Amino acid sequence: MRIPRSLLSGLCTAALAVAVLPATASAAPQAAEQPGDVLSVADSSFHPLPLQPTNTKAWKISYRSTSATGQANTVTGTVIVPKDGKSGPRPLITYAVGTVGLGDSCAPSAGFPKGTTMEASLIQQYLWRGWAVVVTDYEGLGTPGEHTYTAGPSAGHAMLDAARAAQRIPAAASSGITAQSPIGIVGYSQGGQASSWAAELKDSYAPELNVKGTATGGVPAHLEKLVPVHNGSYGSGLLFMAAAGQDAAYPELKLDSYLNTAGKALIGFFRNNCVAIDSTVGSFKRISDLTTRDPLATPEWQKRLNESDLGTHKPDHPVYLYHALADELIPYSLGAGLRKDWCARGAAVDWRTIVVGEHVSGVITEVTRVQNWLADRFAGKPTSGNC
Numbered sequence: 001m002r003i004p005r006s007l008l009s010g011l012c013t014a015a016l017a018v019a020v021l022p023a024t025a026s027a028a029p030q031a032a033e034q035p036g037d038v039l040s041v042a043d044s045s046f047h048p049l050p051l052q053p054t055n056t057k058a059w060k061i062s063y064r065s066t067s068a069t070g071q072a073n074t075v076t077g078t079v080i081v082p083k084d085g086k087s088g089p090r091p092l093i094t095y096a097v098g099t100v101g102l103g104d105s106c107a108p109s110a111g112f113p114k115g116t117t118m119e120a121s122l123i124q125q126y127l128w129r130g131w132a133v134v135v136t137d138y139e140g141l142g143t144p145g146e147h148t149y150t151a152g153p154s155a156g157h158a159m160l161d162a163a164r165a166a167q168r169i170p171a172a173a174s175s176g177i178t179a180q181s182p183i184g185i186v187g188y189s190q191g192g193q194a195s196s197w198a199a200e201l202k203d204s205y206a207p208e209l210n211v212k213g214t215a216t217g218g219v220p221a222h223l224e225k226l227v228p229v230h231n232g233s234y235g236s237g238l239l240f241m242a243a244a245g246q247d248a249a250y251p252e253l254k255l256d257s258y259l260n261t262a263g264k265a266l267i268g269f270f271r272n273n274c275v276a277i278d279s280t281v282g283s284f285k286r287i288s289d290l291t292t293r294d295p296l297a298t299p300e301w302q303k304r305l306n307e308s309d310l311g312t313h314k315p316d317h318p319v320y321l322y323h324a325l326a327d328e329l330i331p332y333s334l335g336a337g338l339r340k341d342w343c344a345r346g347a348a349v350d351w352r353t354i355v356v357g358e359h360v361s362g363v364i365t366e367v368t369r370v371q372n373w374l375a376d377r378f379a380g381k382p383t384s385g386n387c
Helices: 013-017 108-114 120-128 152-167 190-205 223-230 236-249 261-270 275-281 299-306 332-344 359-365 367-378
Strands: 038-044 056-066 072-082 092-096 132-136 183-188 211-217 319-324 349-354
Touching: 038 108, 056 152, 072 108, 072 120, 072 152, 092 120, 092 152, 092 190, 108 120, 108 132, 120 132, 120 367, 132 152, 152 183, 152 190, 183 190, 183 367, 190 211, 211 367, 223 236, 223 299, 223 332, 236 261, 236 275, 236 299, 261 275, 319 332, 319 359, 319 367, 332 349, 359 367
Parallel strands: 092 132, 092 183, 183 211, 211 319, 319 349
Antiparallel strands: 038 056, 056 072, 072 132
């Protein structure tokens, strides 16, 4: 994931419980009143690669969450549990993937049954440990409306509500996902922004969740600092995707009013396709190539971009924060700056610099360390961090 700032410069649970359908059924969404309430649940499957079998059970869910502006919305996701016979409380990972694109077909839940979801092989490693995993699709992927890519509050809400929803599925509860399950928040790149936002929001938005730790990496902590990195570079498509995501989250931004004909065509293409082709088609373009005027000159864009900045609130649980020194998409300084900001607020931050590697390799090479760190938190081992 990568993020921009330029154009982008981007309660009544009991009553709701009766609306939750058995895991063997598919259903139209039901009315919900609380964040995390389950609207529908249907059998699904989890395949890291096409046709690759796994000893798991999976359900696609839709659930109530909250937009970046505080409005009720509907988000989808996938709950995955190892078929190991365990019925007692097991750890639950709420997982956010890196950038997949803006089209509905890019949603993780759309790819799991086909074995085409990026990061599925990494997710499988958490399942091998006997942990359950819930993967949010984020707001606007597979649901009405557009994906609010890089709108931090929306993504943080979606992660926390995914964990709530996983705990409210009767079939999952019989497989060990309960209110007592220790929870880990995990994400990298776009998922790093989402998981960091979930960490900051947890104490005010979901205080009842038994979160033991957040592992977050490659975090785009300040969107505006990514504009000069991507404007006119091979990552410029990500910049314009982020602009579209901010526009989806905050309609008053009126992105189309700033775009010329080429800009409108490119954003329209992005809204219906996934990251592999988007990043290719959108590369080496400058903001000035696609706009009639600079949106960053307006207070509306400045205000909304700043609302996705991280480091302004202390997470109420330990955090494992990591970043590759040679990250070419999200500069190392952003991760180091987030560490500094959280440490200044008294957070317990275990910081790690990945000395060898770049952006994409960071999530792969660090996965075992992340799991080991979370296993220690689930086991009750304390950490004061290395601030």
